[in-house]
Amino acid sequence: MKSRIAVIYKKEVIDNVRDRRALSASVMSILIGPVMALLIIYILGNITADKMDKPLDLPVSGAEYAPSLIQFLTQHDVNIKPVPEDINDSIRNGVSEVVLIIPQTYPESFTDGEPAAVTLVIDSSRTSATTSIRRAQSLLMGYSRQIGNLRLMARGVNPQVTAAITLETLDLATPQSKALLFLISLPMFLVLSLFIGGMAVVIDATAGERERGSLEPLLINPAKRWEIVLGKLLAAVSFTLVSILLSIAAFAAIFNYVPIDQILNIPVSVNWMTFVVIFLNILPLIFFVTILQMLIVAFARSYKEAQTTLAWLPIIPLLPSVALGYISIQSGPSMMLIPTISQQLLILQYLRGETIPVTNPLIAAGFTLLISLGLLIMTIRIYNREKLLSSN
Amino acid sequence: MIETLHLQKKFGDVIALKDVTFNAENGSITGLLGPNGAGKSTTLRSIYGLIQLNSGIAKVDGFNTAEKPLEARQRLGVLPDKRGLYPRLTAWENIQYFGRLHGINGNDLEEKIENLVNLLDMKDFVHRKTKGFSTGQQLKVNLARALVHDPPNILLDEPTNGLDVMSTRTLRDFIRRLSEEGKCVILSTHIMQEVSALCDHIVIISQGQVMADGKPETLLAQSGKSNLEDAFIQIIGSGEGLMR
Numbered sequence: 001m002k003s004r005i006a007v008i009y010k011k012e013v014i015d016n017v018r019d020r021r022a023l024s025a026s027v028m029s030i031l032i033g034p035v036m037a038l039l040i041i042y043i044l045g046n047i048t049a050d051k052m053d054k055p056l057d058l059p060v061s062g063a064e065y066a067p068s069l070i071q072f073l074t075q076h077d078v079n080i081k082p083v084p085e086d087i088n089d090s091i092r093n094g095v096s097e098v099v100l101i102i103p104q105t106y107p108e109s110f111t112d113g114e115p116a117a118v119t120l121v122i123d124s125s126r127t128s129a130t131t132s133i134r135r136a137q138s139l140l141m142g143y144s145r146q147i148g149n150l151r152l153m154a155r156g157v158n159p160q161v162t163a164a165i166t167l168e169t170l171d172l173a174t175p176q177s178k179a180l181l182f183l184i185s186l187p188m189f190l191v192l193s194l195f196i197g198g199m200a201v202v203i204d205a206t207a208g209e210r211e212r213g214s215l216e217p218l219l220i221n222p223a224k225r226w227e228i229v230l231g232k233l234l235a236a237v238s239f240t241l242v243s244i245l246l247s248i249a250a251f252a253a254i255f256n257y258v259p260i261d262q263i264l265n266i267p268v269s270v271n272w273m274t275f276v277v278i279f280l281n282i283l284p285l286i287f288f289v290t291i292l293q294m295l296i297v298a299f300a301r302s303y304k305e306a307q308t309t310l311a312w313l314p315i316i317p318l319l320p321s322v323a324l325g326y327i328s329i330q331s332g333p334s335m336m337l338i339p340t341i342s343q344q345l346l347i348l349q350y351l352r353g354e355t356i357p358v359t360n361p362l363i364a365a366g367f368t369l370l371i372s373l374g375l376l377i378m379t380i381r382i383y384n385r386e387k388l389l390s391s392n
Numbered sequence: 393m394i395e396t397l398h399l400q401k402k403f404g405d406v407i408a409l410k411d412v413t414f415n416a417e418n419g420s421i422t423g424l425l426g427p428n429g430a431g432k433s434t435t436l437r438s439i440y441g442l443i444q445l446n447s448g449i450a451k452v453d454g455f456n457t458a459e460k461p462l463e464a465r466q467r468l469g470v471l472p473d474k475r476g477l478y479p480r481l482t483a484w485e486n487i488q489y490f491g492r493l494h495g496i497n498g499n500d501l502e503e504k505i506e507n508l509v510n511l512l513d514m515k516d517f518v519h520r521k522t523k524g525f526s527t528g529q530q531l532k533v534n535l536a537r538a539l540v541h542d543p544p545n546i547l548l549d550e551p552t553n554g555l556d557v558m559s560t561r562t563l564r565d566f567i568r569r570l571s572e573e574g575k576c577v578i579l580s581t582h583i584m585q586e587v588s589a590l591c592d593h594i595v596i597i598s599q600g601q602v603m604a605d606g607k608p609e610t611l612l613a614q615s616g617k618s619n620l621e622d623a624f625i626q627i628i629g630s631g632e633g634l635m636r
Contacts, residue, residue: 007492011481018480213476217537220440220470221493222462386443 004223008231012205013238022200029196030243033189034250040182041254041263056135059083059090062102066110066118069102072143091121097129098122098136113151182260187347188318190247190282191340194289195314197243198236202293205232207306215388225383229294233376236290244282248275270351277350281343281361284368288339291375298382317341336360339368393418393576394545399438399448401600408434410600412448416578416593418544421571423591424580425624431600432580433473436547439578440470452545466494469543471551475534479523483514483533486522487540494541501540508536512566528559535566546570548579552586564590588620598628 017023061083063070070080084090087099101119109116118140122133149159209215218228252275254260293310300306317340336342342364349356382388399412409431416422424432437443439450441461450457452464477486484505491501509518512532517525522533531551539546548567552560567590571577581587587594594611596604604611604627608620615623 003495004493007489011478011485011489014485015478015480209476212478213474214478215476216442216472216474217470217476217490217534218493219442220465220468220472221490222465222495223493224462 004227005231005234008223008228009234009238012201012232012235016201016204016235016239019200019204022204026196026200026239026243027246030193030247031250033185033192033247034254037182037185037189037251038254038258040185041258041260055079056132057081057096058098058100058136059087059096060100060102061087062104062106065104065106066102069118069143072146073139076139076142078139087121091123094123094126094129097126097132100136100140183348183351184322186251186351187344188322189251190244190278190347191285191317191344192314193243193247194240194282194285195293195310198240198290199293199310201236201239202232202290202297203303203306203310205235206294206297207300207303210388211303219388226380229376229380229383233290233294233379236294237286240286240290244279244286248279248282251275274350278347281346281350281364284365284372285339285343288368288372288375291372291379295375295379295382298379298388317344320344333360333363336363337367339364339371342368393453394439394578395449395451396435396439397449397451399435399450400446401434401438401443402446408600409438409445409448412597412600412602414595414602414605416545416576418576419571419574420593421567421577421579421591422593422595423587424578424595424597425584425587426580426582426597427628428582430582430597432582432597433549434600435597436470436472436549436578436580439547440465440468440472466541467543467545469538469541469546471531471534471538471546471548473549475530477522477525477530477533477537480521482521483518483525483529483536484509486533487536490537491540496541504540504542505536508539512536513562527554528556531555531559531563535563539570543575545576546578548577550581551579552581552583584621584624596624596627603627 055077057079058073059081060070060073063080074080083099083101084096087096087101090096091099099121101121103117103119106116106118120133120136120140123129124133148162152159152162209218219225252272255270293313296309296313297306300309320341335345342360346356346361346364394416396415397413399409401407401409412431412435414422424435426432434443438445438448439452439457441450441457441464445458453467455464455467457464477483478489481489487505487508488501491504496504509515512535514529514532514536517529522530525533551563551567555563564586567577567579579586579590588608592607594604594606594608595602596611604614606614611623611627612618612620615626617623617626
């Protein structure tokens with residue numbers, strides 16, 4: 001009895017390992033996740049990190065009207081550049097990120113003690129220019145404040161009277177949570193590879209078996225239906241397990257070899273234990289996803305229908321995952337009851353360095369396994385129906 | 393030995409089997425003859441237990457197929473209507489898989505497969521993957537797969553479908569040989585040639601009912617005709633759906 005499950009398991013593994021095309025397609029899909037994560041790191045890093053260290057290139061028109069302002073800017077690490085021929089065009093095309101225009105009237109207003117107008121030309125929709133724009137703005141405001149204070153002092157007034165309040169901001173975000181956009185991608189891609197890993201095997205072992213016409217000969221063997229279901233299920237679970245390990249290893253490699261903390265300018269405290277904990281949390285989900293796929297495919301009338309249905313399936317757990325990045329969901333015990341959502345939440349919390357009640361992972365694992373068992377019983381029931389053969 | 397008693401099966405409102413009763417003895421080839429859609433495949437499926445009967449009993453060597461399906465299947469070798477192979481496995485592995493599912497292992501299994509490979513003349517292709525096999529090669533693998541556990545009862549559903557003349561002759565010799573070994577063989581067909589060439593017991597089925605049951609000579613005598621073809625038409629009422 002036990003050996004019959006093993007016979008089916010062994011055959012499905014050998015059969016599907018030989019399906020090179022399906023195998024390489026799933027490996028590729030699984031590796032897309034870590035590659036995307038790498039891309040996110042570098043894009044985020046380019047936008048924020050390196051610009052603060054570099055001098056700011058600032059084309060200035062009419063620099064000759066405001067020598068002291070230009071001196072102030074140069075002292076604050078700004079490279080004054082000649083203006084491009086068409087300022088608006090240059091900004092719109094992203095050739096220049098920000099341009100300062102000092103009008104002819106500047107010296108007159110300045111000496112009269114009136115507010116002297118200067119213009120910053122920017123394109124606020126260009127996110128890559130945000131850092132340069134903010135820097136230019138804060139330098140100009142700084143200069144304005146400095147001159148204003150000097151004028152007050154010249155008139156015998158303490159400049160402090162102009163400051164009614166002083167604002168200090170206390171940022172409670174843990175350092176890691178700043179990199180949320182990057183971190184959120186990890187549980188998402190892990191769940192995705194859960195769905196991809198065993199998909200080809202599930203389809204081949206069920207809908208494929210029927211389409212080939214090999215299901216009827218198989219069922220004539222003296223094997224109980226639950227033995228057949230279990231043998232095929234365990235084979236698919238093995239493939240999913242390997243793909244999850246592959247996925248986690250790829251992410252671990254990224255964390256290990258890519259200096260994320262330097263690129264993103266945030267401290268990341270992730271070590272190999274983190275990945276072990278992530279794997280342990282994912283483990284019950286492997287059964288859940290594979291059984292769910294087997295159940296759904298049991299209803300499919302053809303190979304093609306099975307493929308289309310399963311391809312759409314990961315959307316359901318991934319949508320809330322995307323939302324998790326933007327909406328803060330209270331991760332109370334009730335969220336722990338939903339397979340895939342609970343695990344994504346937990347992984348995210350581990351990565352953010354939050355403290356998690358010990359019961360939460362246990363509740364999540366327990367419920368996922370309980371629901372999986374229910375789905376397994378349903379699947380075996382369907383395999384016991386005589387309709388199984390004549391679905392077309 | 394296979395016995396069926398008043399088999400009845402409905403699919404929704406459609407009555408597939410109205411009343412099918414016949415016995416198939418060991419050492420004899422029983423031909424289940426009838427036009428397409430007469431209920432031949434349904435009868436065979438109820439014997440190997442893949443459909444549940446509405447009423448009636450099918451027994452294999454005394455095991456009721458509804459109550460003891462696993463015991464019944466252990467004593468059956470079946471070439472079903474749908475007979476797909478696993479294209480990424482070799483012919484040998486295809487046969488081995490089914491042998492193992494019957495609980496045969498190791499040297500015993502190797503010997504049994506080797507024996508069938510010789511008997512069915514499969515040496516040239518047995519270690520090739522079955523993808524792209526000809527109909528004749530596929531049939532041989534299918535037969536070997538069905539007989540690897542050396543079953544005493546053999547069901548063949550339209551075995552010569554799509555075969556060329558040479559393969560058909562080889563197959564017929566093989567079936568005769570099985571019967572000579574004392575096995576109980578049932579084959580379903582809508583081809584009269586097959587029945588007259590092979591069978592020593594004929595069961596004529598039409599519209600889910602047994603219309604006639606007996607040795608060829610008995611059927612001829614019953615119908616008062618001089619050849620089997622005329623006798624069939626006389627018994628069924630028309631020759632529609634049958635082939636010479």
